[in-house]
Each structure stands twice: as C-alpha cells, then as structure tokens.
Amino acid sequence: MSTPKQFDRLVPTGDTHERDVCRTCGFVNYQNPRIVVGSVVRHAGKVLLCRRAIEPRRGFWTVPAGYLELHETPEDGARREAREEALADLALGELLAIYSVPHLSQVQLIWRAELNTPGTGTALFGAGEESLEVALFDWDNLPTDEIAFPTVHWMLKHEREVMAKGYRGPFGNPE
Amino acid sequence: MSTPKQFDRLVPTGDTHERDVCRTCGFVNYQNPRIVVGSVVRHAGKVLLCRRAIEPRRGFWTVPAGYLELHETPEDGARREAREEALADLALGELLAIYSVPHLSQVQLIWRAELNTPGTGTALFGAGEESLEVALFDWDNLPTDEIAFPTVHWMLKHEREVMAKGYRGPFGNPE
Ligand SMILES: [Zn+2]
Ligand SMILES: [Zn+2]
Numbered sequence: 001m002s003t004p005k006q007f008d009r010l011v012p013t014g015d016t017h018e019r020d021v022c023r024t025c026g027f028v029n030y031q032n033p034r035i036v037v038g039s040v041v042r043h044a045g046k047v048l049l050c051r052r053a054i055e056p057r058r059g060f061w062t063v064p065a066g067y068l069e070l071h072e073t074p075e076d077g078a079r080r081e082a083r084e085e086a087l088a089d090l091a092l093g094e095l096l097a098i099y100s101v102p103h104l105s106q107v108q109l110i111w112r113a114e115l116n117t118p119g120t121g122t123a124l125f126g127a128g129e130e131s132l133e134v135a136l137f138d139w140d141n142l143p144t145d146e147i148a149f150p151t152v153h154w155m156l157k158h159e160r161e162v163m164a165k166g167y168r169g170p171f172g173n174p175e
Numbered sequence: 176m177s178t179p180k181q182f183d184r185l186v187p188t189g190d191t192h193e194r195d196v197c198r199t200c201g202f203v204n205y206q207n208p209r210i211v212v213g214s215v216v217r218h219a220g221k222v223l224l225c226r227r228a229i230e231p232r233r234g235f236w237t238v239p240a241g242y243l244e245l246h247e248t249p250e251d252g253a254r255r256e257a258r259e260e261a262l263a264d265l266a267l268g269e270l271l272a273i274y275s276v277p278h279l280s281q282v283q284l285i286w287r288a289e290l291n292t293p294g295t296g297t298a299l300f301g302a303g304e305e306s307l308e309v310a311l312f313d314w315d316n317l318p319t320d321e322i323a324f325p326t327v328h329w330m331l332k333h334e335r336e337v338m339a340k341g342y343r344g345p346f347g348n349p350e
Contacts, residue, residue, distance in 0.1 A: 033243045070280045105245045169344030
C-alpha cells in the first residue's frame, strides 16, 4: 500500500529535541504524546464495560475511551468514544482522574458519567464496531481477571473510592 | 531545505477519520491534539513571568510552559519548561487547572509551583533561549496589557482565587 519511509533521528534546525526526519525530502514527523479521553459509566447501580473487538487486548474488558481528535474538547471526545464503542449517550459528571502513562506517551483524562435515559423502550447501549459486547456489571462482580489495561483497574478503584467517600478532585496515578 | 509534501485529505483503510495522506508514498501524517504543560510560579509573594523571545507574541509575557515530549510525565515536562525558559528549578504543588483550547487542538495542564531556593548567592532564575527576560511581578502590578495568551490571564486569575480561598481541585476553562 505505501512505501515505508526512511527516517533519520536528528535535531532539526531551531529545534531542541531529536525528531524523525525523512531521508528523502526532509519532512519532519513530529510525534507528540497522545490524549486519551474516556469515562467510567454508571447506570442503575452498575458499571458499563466494553469487551474489545480489536487488538491490543481483544476479548478483554475496558471502559469507553480513545484518542482525542483535533479541534475536539476532551468532554466531547469522551462522549464521542461512548457513542462509537458502546452506542451510548452520556451525561458527564466530574473529572475522575488524570493518569500519565509515559512509556506509552499517553495522558488519560477520565470522567465520571451516567447513561442518559431517553423514553422507555429504547436500548441504552449496544456493541459498537470496536466492541464484541457491552454489558453492565455489578460492582461486586467485575470481570477483574479480564480487564484490558492497568489504568482500567485504577479508574474502577478510584470510582469506588468516590462512591464511598465523595468526590474530592481528580485522582492521579496510584502510588 | 525540504520538499513540501503533497498531502491528500482522506480516510485511510480501517480508520474512522480523515487524515493527511502523502500523495507519493502513502505515509499517513497523524495529527493529534497537543498537551501543553506549564506552571504559575510563586516566589517571595510574587509571580514569575517570562517575556517571549519567539513568535507568536514575541515581547509579551507568559508563564513557563510548552509542549509535553514523548515518554515524559506531565510533571517532568512542566519542570523542564521552567528550566529551559526561565533557568528555574521548580517545586510543583497542586494541579491548578486543565484548560482546553479546541481551536488550537490543545489541552493545557497547569501546576502551582514555587521556586526551589538553593544556597544563597545562587541566581534563582534567568532568561532562557526562548525568553527576552524573566522577572518577578507583584500581584497588584501584573503586566496585564502585555500578557501573551488568554489562558495566561485565566491561570493568573485562578491562582489568585486559590490564594484567596484555598485549593479546591483544578479549574477548567472560565465560563
Ligand atoms: Zn520524504
Ligand atoms: Zn511520501
């Protein structure tokens, strides 16, 4: 489909960091950390999780989350990801957590959210293209051994802490 | 120096959004929102500001802030920017604010900070390469008409609010 580019690692003129510079045409491929936006979604005393249809971690459970797009507010991004992955319309609440995952160059912004409940008879959620299934779990029956990523463990733990003790500002990475 | 690349705007196979794809070799230039990390730095009851030596807004005052680099934690990034722009070593405090600037595709993470004060006789700060000068300002004598960016107004206002009423979690964009 596409010719792999040959990049050299060097500091472009006027820059302070090494970048990948195309050997042929000098194009500088700036790479930046990425912002993940997502939510811990509550409904009827349960929590919504999505079983991943894509790699990495296909078949494992996660929350609706993904990369923020250009010109999108983080809140809009979190709602968009829930629509795409869980066919769900969210009412966002407080910012639950800000996690940094430097080895993946990610900063994650995670909201508390509830499912919006339109008129009766309407499905509130379903499996989007990137999900095998979407389900509500009791808090004492989470699929703990089949969680996709460490940060999902963190946010479920932090949401429990808010439910028990109230909201006191966003959490960071656990110690 | 470099041949400008010709990019077409299209949705690559398996993707959900339009991207810039090189007409010649198919290279996909993914562009993501960028994370700005910075700090409102206090010392001796004053606040540290940097007068910009670079565009945009050369000659105007800002706080030490810049883009987060790959594999860097946001806290390390905020400290690095203060070293680069103000030759200053910071002790970071609470996260003051999370601002989103969707028209620039930026999310800004801004900390409260104090200058670390090493042994006497050592300069605590100075103008880095991207600064014309770095100075401490009294809170009632800020260069209000020469502030570089709207978010700098926001964070100075929010820091004042914390000083007056205590810290209650990070601020977001003002209404
Ligand atoms: Zn090239
Ligand atoms: Zn090309």
